[in-house]
Amino acid sequence: xxxxxxxxxxxxxxxxxxxxxxxWLSVLFIFRVMVLVVAAESVWGDEQSDFTCNTLQPGxxxxxxxxxxxxxxxxxxxxxxxxxSAPTLLVAMYVAYRNHRDKRKAGFLSTKGLxxxxxxxxxxxxxxxxxxWWTYACSLVFRLLxxxxxxxxxxxxxxxxxxxxxxxxxxxxxxxxxxxxxxxPTEKTIFTVFMATASSICMVLNVAExxxxxxxxxxxxxxxxxxxxxxxxSSQDNIHLAASLxxxxxxxxxxxxxxxxxxxxxx
Amino acid sequence: NFKTPxxxxxxxxxxxxxxxxxxxxxxxxxxxxxxxWLSVLFIFRITILVLAAESVWGDEQSDFTCNTQQPGxxxxxxxxxxxxxxxxxxxxxxIxxxxxxxxxxxxxxxxxxxxxxxxxxxxxxxKMTDTxxxxxxxxxxxxxxxxWWTYTCSLFFRLIxxxxxxxxxxxxxxxxxxxxxxxxxxxxxxxxxxxxxxxPTEKTVFTIFMVSSSAICMVLNVAExxxxxxxAVMRCMxxxxxxxxxxxxxxxxxxxxxxxxxx
Numbered sequence: 176x177x178x179x180x181x182x183x184x185x186x187x188x189x190x191x192x193x194x195x196x197x198x199w200l201s202v203l204f205i206f207r208v209m210v211l212v213v214a215a216e217s218v219w220g221d222e223q224s225d226f227t228c229n230t231l232q233p234g235x236x237x238x239x240x241x242x243x244x245x246x247x248x249x250x251x252x253x254x255x256x257x258x259x260s261a262p263t264l265l266v267a268m269y270v271a272y273r274n275h276r277d278k279r280k281a282g283f284l285s286t287k288g289l290x291x292x293x294x295x296x297x298x299x300x301x302x303x304x305x306x307x308w309w310t311y312a313c314s315l316v317f318r319l320l321x322x323x324x325x326x327x328x329x330x331x332x333x334x335x336x337x338x339x340x341x342x343x344x345x346x347x348x349x350x351x352x353x354x355x356x357x358x359x360p361t362e363k364t365i366f367t368v369f370m371a372t373a374s375s376i377c378m379v380l381n382v383a384e385x386x387x388x389x390x391x392x393x394x395x396x397x398x399x400x401x402x403x404x405x406x407x408x409s410s411q412d413n414i415h416l417a418a419s420l421x422x423x424x425x426x427x428x429x430x431x432x433x434x435x436x437x438x439x440x441x442x
Numbered sequence: 443n444f445k446t447p448x449x450x451x452x453x454x455x456x457x458x459x460x461x462x463x464x465x466x467x468x469x470x471x472x473x474x475x476x477x478x479w480l481s482v483l484f485i486f487r488i489t490i491l492v493l494a495a496e497s498v499w500g501d502e503q504s505d506f507t508c509n510t511q512q513p514g515x516x517x518x519x520x521x522x523x524x525x526x527x528x529x530x531x532x533x534x535x536x537i538x539x540x541x542x543x544x545x546x547x548x549x550x551x552x553x554x555x556x557x558x559x560x561x562x563x564x565x566x567x568x569k570m571t572d573t574x575x576x577x578x579x580x581x582x583x584x585x586x587x588x589x590w591w592t593y594t595c596s597l598f599f600r601l602i603x604x605x606x607x608x609x610x611x612x613x614x615x616x617x618x619x620x621x622x623x624x625x626x627x628x629x630x631x632x633x634x635x636x637x638x639x640x641x642p643t644e645k646t647v648f649t650i651f652m653v654s655s656s657a658i659c660m661v662l663n664v665a666e667x668x669x670x671x672x673x674a675v676m677r678c679m680x681x682x683x684x685x686x687x688x689x690x691x692x693x694x695x696x697x698x699x700x701x702x703x704x705x
Contacts, residue, residue, distance in 0.1 A: 178457070179460065194552075205461075205537060206537070209457050209537060210534070212457045213457055213458070213533045214530045214534065217496075217529070217530075218527075221503060224504075225517060227513050227517055229512075229513040229514055229630070230513070340517075340518055341514070341518075356513070356514035356517040357517070358517055358520075358521075359521060360521055361521050362521075362526050366530075
């Protein structure tokens with residue numbers, strides 16, 4: 176599992192997040208991915224080799240292990256982290272699409288020496304309004320769904336977050352009822368509780384971010400209703416930006432300076 | 443025999459490397475004691491943990507032997523005497539201890555973004571040169587005001603985490619020494635069973651080493667805290683004495699003016 180590659184992708188998308196989103200990313204990588212990689216994987220490393228059953232019957236251990244551990248915790252957590260990180264890539268794709276569209280508009284009306292302006296266009300931070308707001312909000316909802324879904328799946332498959340020391344197994348070919356002992360149950364319980372707690376913290380952060388976005392949108396809705404109605408809608412801003420590149424302003428400010436002014440105005 | 447697969451060791455090393463890169467960035471805004479703390483942390487603790495301690499504890503369960511043929515007894519006794527492995531506790535301790543430094547990094551990033559916005563707003567229609575932006579990004583913020591409070595809080599949290607984990611280790615393992623033999627009477631072990639721990643002396647040596655490094659880090663943190671407090675108090679006093687001097691000048695010049703008017 177290439178965690179560094181995932182990290183690189185998410186950090187790129189992080190530029191367009193809110194502060195809560197950035198906190199969420201730090202919590203995700205420090206307390207979940209890092210703990211998973213450096214600690215949890217070695218705890219579960221010997222889960223099948225040290226799973227011992229009180230029987231000489233060949234095959235019984237394999238069958239009992241398979242019955243009580245259909246999916247290992249480690250695999251569930253890896254999948255959870257991958258699914259939870261995926262919606263952020265949606266946002267990154269949308270931002271890339273917007274930049275591409277704006278670049279094409281600017282390039283379509285281009286004059287010589289526009290490379291610097293294009294760089295600015297690529298490096299600016301888009302405000303979270305309009306379609307980007309909807310994409311971002313959707314990604315948050317999906318994150319929440321995936322987190323909750325996987326936590327619930329873990330709870331259902333393992334009957335809670337605690338690992339028992341002993342399980343009793345009567346699958347064929349085990350003779351009658353056989354005692355099987357799990358390896359390192361206490362350590363596993365500690366790590367399961369830790370990962371569940373980190374997961375809940377991430378869910379709380381996501382809910383807070385969603386509430387913040389909704390509140391901001393409602394607020395801006397009310398303020399635009401009461402303020403100057405000629406204030407440009409965000410998707411119109413880019414057309415204004417592109418149009419300004421075409422015609423230098425008449426009162427002597429150069430087009431370059433005008434673009435910088437528009438950049439600071441919109442960001 | 444369970445041996446740490448080399449792939450997971452590589453991943454672990456990369457993760458610690460990523461943490462180092464993050465903290466190295468924060469280091470720019472620390473005091474000298476903070477920089478020493480970071481070096482001690484990385485050389486004596488994380489490197490030793492990754493290179494040495496993991497191989498010493500690698501066979502802790504596979505070579506834990508109990509004097510019985512009863513299946514399951516070894517698992518249960520191992521679980522009873524080692525609820526959490528030393529290695530996992532040290533990994534968690536290092537992760538928690540490094541986290542407050544990232545608080546400082548977030549504060550610095552927030553300040554720099556604010557400064558950039560004010561600079562852009564004040565410059566207005568003038569274009570900001572690239573050198574200006576670079577200077578802004580590379581300068582070292584003085585540790586005053588809210589940054590002082592953030593830094594001090596991070597030091598407190600570091601101390602609390604270090605102390606907490608060390609106490610937890612002492613409490614769970616009844617001291618820092620690893621015994622050769624433990625006697626176990628958990629079910630399903632018959633009566634009382636002797637169980638032998640693998641490499642007890644080597645484990646004791648490493649435990650004492652890690653505990654000493656942890657103590658050194660705590661001492662460095664306390665020293666840094668004192669240094670910051672003393673510096674803040676001195677700054678306060680200098681400001682107060684400057685204000686007194688300014689007041690004195692003001693009254694003196696006012697008195698001279700009145701004197702001139704009267705004469």
